[in-house]
Amino acid sequence: MKQQIINHIEEIKEDLFSLSSNLYQGNFKKDVIGISEYLLKRQGFECSRVPFGDFFIIKGEKKGGKGPTIAFFYYYTFEPELKEEWNIRMATPMSIGAALGLASVLEELGGNIVIFGCPWNQENLLIEQNLLKGIDGAILLKSGSQSCESGCSVNIHHMQVDFHGKKSINGQYTNALHGVIQCFNGIFTLKESLPSSIQLEGIITEGGKIPEEIPIKASASFSISGPHKDTLNEIITDLENCAKGAALQTGTEVIIHYEESHYDCFNTNVSLNRLFCHNLKEVGLIDIHGPEENEVTLKAGNISHQVPSICPCVGIGQDQELSSEVQENILKGSQAAAFTAFDMISNQNLFKEIKKEFKKNQ
Known part of the structure; x- marks a missing residue:
């Protein structure tokens, strides 16, 4: 045949x-x-x-x-x-x-x-x-x-972090952009310890509209890729901790989202x-x-x-x-x-x- x-x-x-x-x-x-x-x-x-x-x-x-x-x-x-x-x-x-x-x-x-x-x-x-x-x-x-x-x-996952400013006693909001910036500072440190097979990159997708106004919401998007799923999941947990730590340090709140379409x-x-x-x-x-x-x-x-x-x-x-x-x-x-x-x-x-x-x- x-x-x-x-x-x-x-x-x-x-x-x-x-x-x-x-x-x-x-x-x-x-x-x-x-x-x-x-x-x-x-x-x-x-x-x-x-x-x-x-x-x-x-x-x-x-x-x-x-x-x-x-x-x-x-x-x-x-x-x-x-x-x-x-x-x-x-x-x-x-x-x-x-x-x-x-x-x-x-x-x-x-x-x-x-x-x-x-x-x-x-x-x-x-x-x-x-x-x-x-x-x-x-x-x-x-x-x-x-x-x-x-x-x-490779495995690829996408994560978005949304920082929200908290309203203080005097009625002003904390700066949400500070949360995003502090998150990136933590990630820069994290990247120094990552194995060469892991790629972690991010961009700020929202950071305010005009300089005169304190942004009450700021966001960033991250892409994490690597050949081994277990290792990648550990890095994702570290990335979450960077975002949560940044929120505590800057007096903001953070919400973490994951895109449904991961590879x-x-x-x-x-x-x-x-x-x-x-x-x-x-x-x-x-x-x-x-x-x-x-x-x-x-x-x-x-x-x-x-x-x-x-x-x-x-x-x-x-x-x-x-x-x-x-x-x-x-x-x-x-x-x-x-x-x-x-x-x-x-x-x-x-x-x-x-x-x-x-x-x-x-």
């Missing part, structure tokens, strides 16, 4: 290259959405659009019967001059090709395929809309100059990553670099805490145009991803190993 997957991807290669060309020419959104939905529907996928504010998620689904459900992901738009633009132009047709290749054998194989299309760096919408329910494995593909194992990202580090499923690397070599891409050279987009990390996930990088060469080498490697990336999903569905022992590792690391 794997040969059938190869044959089918070969049959639809011009469609995939057309999709890449539209992305290359900047014809995203309308054209890319239309082409991707057409290709999916043509092969029996049920497609729907899930709205979310100014965005929507494209969801394509094809059922083959009892068995695991594997998800692929692609982007249908990106910001102008985005450094990931080249990656998206190649990874999007690669992911769609993988889904279509696997779909060609799904009736005989069993299992189910889901493919999500979303705007660049909006993967968190999948979780907010509870779209990952029932997914057993997630394959997020990147492209670059060299192939790399599934990489990592957990990408948790690569080692068993699934090993399987993908094996299949990447099987299709002819044998030079695979380590995960430390593959930085995963921040908002993809949360997906990996919902389902077993990988985000490997497929090396397509140095040429940033749609050369014959790039085209060939797009097809190889599609084959490797489709083979990986095929193995998860067809090999029960592999599937159990992947799920067991995921549960252990939760």
